[in-house]
Amino acid sequence: MALKIYNSYSRQKEVFTPITPGHVGMYVCGPTVSGESHLGHARPYITFDVVFRYLSYKGNKVRYVRNITDAGHFEEEGREAEDKVGKKAQLEKLEPMELVQKYTNLYHWAMKRFNNIEPSIEPTATGHIVEQINMIEKIISEGYAYEVNGSVYFDVKKYAAGHDYGKLSGRIIDDLLETTRELEGQEEKRDRADFALWKSAAPEHIMRWKSPWGEGFPGWHIECSAMATKYLGPEFDIHGGGMDLQFPHHESEIAQSTICNHQAPVRYWMHNNMITINGRKMGKSYNNVIKLTELFSGNHPLLTQAFHPMTIRFFILQSHYRSTLDFSSEALVASEKAFKRLWEAYEVLQKLDVGAAVAGNAELDENINRWLAELEEFLDDDFSTAKVLANLFEMAPVINALKDGHLPADSISTATLKLMKERFKTVMEDILGLEAVSGADNEVLQGIMDLLIDIRKEAKSKKDFVTSDKIRNQLTAIGILLKDEKDGGMSWGME
Numbered sequence: 051m052a053l054k055i056y057n058s059y060s061r062q063k064e065v066f067t068p069i070t071p072g073h074v075g076m077y078v079c080g081p082t083v084s085g086e087s088h089l090g091h092a093r094p095y096i097t098f099d100v101v102f103r104y105l106s107y108k109g110n111k112v113r114y115v116r117n118i119t120d121a122g123h124f125e126e127e128g129r130e131a132e133d134k135v136g137k138k139a140q141l142e143k144l145e146p147m148e149l150v151q152k153y154t155n156l157y158h159w160a161m162k163r164f165n166n167i168e169p170s171i172e173p174t175a176t177g178h179i180v181e182q183i184n185m186i187e188k189i190i191s192e193g194y195a196y197e198v199n200g201s202v203y204f205d206v207k208k209y210a211a212g213h214d215y216g217k218l219s220g221r222i223i224d225d226l227l228e229t230t231r232e233l234e235g236q237e238e239k240r241d242r243a244d245f246a247l248w249k250s251a252a253p254e255h256i257m258r259w260k261s262p263w264g265e266g267f268p269g270w271h272i273e274c275s276a277m278a279t280k281y282l283g284p285e286f287d288i289h290g291g292g293m294d295l296q297f298p299h300h301e302s303e304i305a306q307s308t309i310c311n312h313q314a315p316v317r318y319w320m321h322n323n324m325i326t327i328n329g330r331k332m333g334k335s336y337n338n339v340i341k342l343t344e345l346f347s348g349n350h351p352l353l354t355q356a357f358h359p360m361t362i363r364f365f366i367l368q369s370h371y372r373s374t375l376d377f378s379s380e381a382l383v384a385s386e387k388a389f390k391r392l393w394e395a396y397e398v399l400q401k402l403d404v405g406a407a408v409a410g411n412a413e414l415d416e417n418i419n420r421w422l423a424e425l426e427e428f429l430d431d432d433f434s435t436a437k438v439l440a441n442l443f444e445m446a447p448v449i450n451a452l453k454d455g456h457l458p459a460d461s462i463s464t465a466t467l468k469l470m471k472e473r474f475k476t477v478m479e480d481i482l483g484l485e486a487v488s489g490a491d492n493e494v495l496q497g498i499m500d501l502l503i504d505i506r507k508e509a510k511s512k513k514d515f516v517t518s519d520k521i522r523n524q525l526t527a528i529g530i531l532l533k534d535e536k537d538g539g540m541s542w543g544m545e
Contacts, residue, residue, distance in 0.1 A: 051427055051430050051431075052065045052066070052430065053065070053066040053104075053108065053429075053430045054066065054430060054431055054432055055288075055318050055320060055432055055433075056320070056372060056432045057318045057319055057320075058218060058296065058319040058320065058321045059217065059218050059316070059318075059319045063431075063432055064318065066287075066318065068110065068287050069285060069286070069287055069317065072109065072110055072111060073110065073111050073112075073113075074105050074110045074111070074112045074113070074287050074288065075112075075113050075115075075282035075283065075286035075287050075288070076098070076101070076102065076105070076112060076113070076114050076115065076282075076286070076287060076288040076289075076290065077115045077116070077117075077274070077277075077278040077281075077282055077286060077288070077289050077290070077316075078094065078095075078098045078114070078115070078116045078169075078289075078290040078291060079094075079116075079117065079274060079290070079291040079292075079295055079299070080116045080117040080118050080119065080172070081118065081119065081153075081157055082119040082120075083118055083119065083120050083149075083150050083153040083154045083157060084137075084138045084149070084150075084153065085138060085153060086153060086156055086341045086342065086343060087153075087156065087157050087160055087341070087342050088332070088339050088340055088341050088342060089325055089327075089332065089339075089340045089341075089342070089345060089362075089377060090292070090324070090325050090332050090339075091157075091342070092160075092164065092325075092342065092362060092363075092366060093292070093322050093324075093325055093366055093371075093375065094290065094291060094292050094322050095116075095161060095164070095166055096164055096166065096363055096366050096367070096483075097290075097322045097366070097371040097433075098114075098116075098290045098320075098322075099164075099166040099167055099483055100367070100433060100435060100481065100482060100483065101288070101290070101320070101433060102114045102167060102169075103167065103480065103481050103482075103483060104429055104433065104481050107476070107480060107481055112170070113170045113171065113281070113282065114169040114170045114171075115169060115170065115171045115172075115173065115277065115278065115281045115282060116169040116171075116172055117172065117173050117174070117175065117273070117274060117277050118150075118154055118157075118172060118173070118174045118175070119174075119175050119270075119273060120147075120150040120154070120174050120175055120176050121175040121176050121179075121257055121267055121268060121273065140256075146256055146257055147176075150176075156342075156343070159531065160342040160343075160359075163346070163359040164359045164362070164363050164483075165359070165360070165363065165483045165484070165485055166483070167483075171281050173277045173280075173281065175268065175273040175277075176257075178273070178276050178277050178280065179259050179268065181276040181277070181279075181280055182248075182268045182272045182273060182276040183248075183261050183262070183268075184276075185272060185275060185276045185279070185306070185310050186202055186247045186248055186272060187262065188309075188310045189204065189247065189306055189309050189310050190202065192309050192310070193205075193208070194208055194209055194309045195247055196240065197263050198238040198239075199238060199250055200250030200263050200264035200265075200266055201238060201246055201248060201249050201250045201263070201266065202246065202247045202248040202263055203238070203239050203240070203244040203245065203246055203247065204244055204245050204246075204247055204302070204305060204306055205240065205241070205244060206241060206243040206244050206245065206305070207240075207241050207243065207244075209305050209308075209309065213305070213308060215301065215304075215305055216297075216301065218296055218297070218300055218301050218304060218319060219296040219297035219300075219301050221297060221301075245269065245271065245298060245302050246269040247268070247269045247271075247272050247306065248261060248263055248266050248267070248268060248269060248272075249266050249267055249268075249269060250263070250264055250265070250266045251265050251266045251267055255267065270299065271298070271299055271302035271303055271306060272306060274299070274303055275303050275306050275307045275310070275315070278303075278307070278315065279307065279310070279311060279315070284307070284311035284312075284313055284315065285311075285313055285314065285315060285316070285317070286315065286316060286317070287316075287317050287318060288316070288317070288318045288319075288320055289303075289315070289316040289318075289319050289320070290319075290320040290321070290322075291320075291321060291322075292321065292322055292324065293321040293322065293323050293324060294324065295321070296321060300319065303315065304316070321372070322371040322372065323371065323372050323373055323374050323375065324374060324375075325374075325375045325376075325377050326374060326375070326376045326377065327340070327352065327376070327377045327378070328352075328376070328377075328378050329376060338352060340352060340353070340377075341541075343531075343533060343541045343542070344541060345357055345362060346358075346359060346542075347499070347541050347542045349539070349541045349542075352378075352379060353379050354379045354380075354383065355379070355383070357382050357386065358386070358487045360389065360484060360485060360486075360487050361382060361385055361386045361389055361487070362382070363483065363484065364385050364388070364389040364439075364484060365377075365381065365382055365385035367435040367436070367439060367482055367484075368385060368388075368435075368436055368439055369436055370432075370433075370434055370435070370436050371433060371435070372432075388443075389484075389487075390487070391446065392439070392442060392443060392446055393478075393484070393486060393487070395445075395446035395449045395450055396449075396474050396478055397486075398449050398450065398452075398453045399449045399470060399471060399474055400471060400474075400475075402449070402452060402453070402467060402471075403459075404464055404467050404468050404471075408460040408463055408464055409460075409463055410460060410461060410462045410463030410464075410466060411461045411462070414448070414457075414461055414462060415462060415463050415466050418445060418448065418462065418466050418470060419466060419469070421441045421444050421445055422441075422469060422470065422473045424437075424441055425438050425441055425442075425473060425477050428441070429481065435482060438477060438482070439482075442474070442477070442478070445470065445474075448462075449470075499530075499542050502521055502525070503532075503540045503542070505517075505521065506518050506521045506522070506532075506540070507540070509521070525542070530542055
């Protein structure tokens with residue numbers, strides 16, 4: 051069966067047909083590196099890693115572009131002129147690019163721990179200011195943007211008069227006007243629904259660039275349009291991201307790219323759903339934001355223990371990417387046990403002797419071959435990883451029964467056993483990206499780390515920086531990252 055993808059734009063599953071047969075262009079919105087990545091960031095990047103892997107498995111040459119937002123952009127639905135990177139840099143007493151590098155490194159470190167394949171291209175917003183300015187100039191020349199006091203705004207009402215503005219997010223222009231907040235600079239706009247392509251920089255704004263309209267910085271939305279166009283062309287196959295980006299970010303991307311390039315930019319829009327924590331939306335106001343380093347170390351009030359990145363990856367893949375996923379420490383503990391059970395069965399399977407050709411039990415053989423065939427069918431049905439894992443679990447008791455002798459060795463035919471070995475490896479490792487959890491047991495490792503952290507804290511309090519640095523450097527050398535927190539605490543994670 052052909053691969054079908056749920057297109058957020060049409061709100062239905064569609065057969066996936068690349069623009070160029072055998073080649074796929076995919077753009078996924080990357081992180082804003084003004085702080086540490088958290089649990090909410092894990093879901094889209096693991097989701098689209100599986101999409102990348104499966105498209106490649108199907109024989110496509112995939113160009114996967116995932117950006118880094120390192121410019122001090124503002125939020126259209128928040129405080130419009132806030133410079134996220136600059137503000138955090140001042141708090142941490144770092145240069146903006148020093149801060150950006152720090153959190154980009156942490157982000158890459160976490161992605162590696164999740165066993166995510168690196169994207170084909172990882173462009174940065176600050177590295178593409180020229181492309182963004184060029185795109186804004188084209189939009190102005192087309193008559194869909196205007197300049198006021200050094201800032202440039204996109205004319206949403208003019209665009210909406212001839213285009214389906216709001217179709218992706220399901221909003222209509224009147225709703226947008228009603229829900230638009232009173233933001234700084236609103237009086238400059240012709241209409242409240244207009245969004246900024248370029249913002250004039252106030253004197254205190256750290257990150258700033260020269261432009262035809264004066265010194266300023268790019269809008270959030272223009273960054274992705276410019277980078278996607280440069281590396282994937284005016285039209286490409288897949289654009290992915292979290293559901294929270296549908297409006298205003300992706301809606302604005304469609305508008306500005308359509309005017310600039312004279313065609314709709316994307317064939318298939320894919321959006322993963324949100325993660326909730328104990329039934330509540332994750333947010334600073336609820337004090338339930340869990341950083342990835344805290345997940346890996348267990349150093350958070352909502353966590354009962356440290357969790358290996360593979361446990362988190364497995365937990366995320368147990369639900370369909372378009373379903374809401376409710377997180378709790380108890381749910382992760384259950385996933386840890388389930389993943390251990392499945393991986394142990396997989397390891398047993400790889401050790402089973404295929405042996406001489408045998409006919410096997412016809413009914414059991416038929417069931418196993420059906421389960422195996424369904425693996426690709428489920429993946430072709432909008433990447434249904436939850437159903438894939440359910441089928442793998444159906445086969446786990448059979449594998450264990452063969453190992454324990456509860457099933458005769460010839461219960462499964464040679465051909466079926468050989469196929470099982472091949473399909474398990476392909477699906478578990480190559481497509482789902484799962485790998486063995488190695489190293490010391492979490493509880494033992496946590497105890498050792500707690501002891502070392504206590505020793506290091508004591509050394510620092512005595513100004514014994516030789517011992518303090520030695521502990522940190524030697525841990526780094528064996529692949530354990532120790533991080534000093536602003537409140538004087540410490541967190542850790544494994545490379």
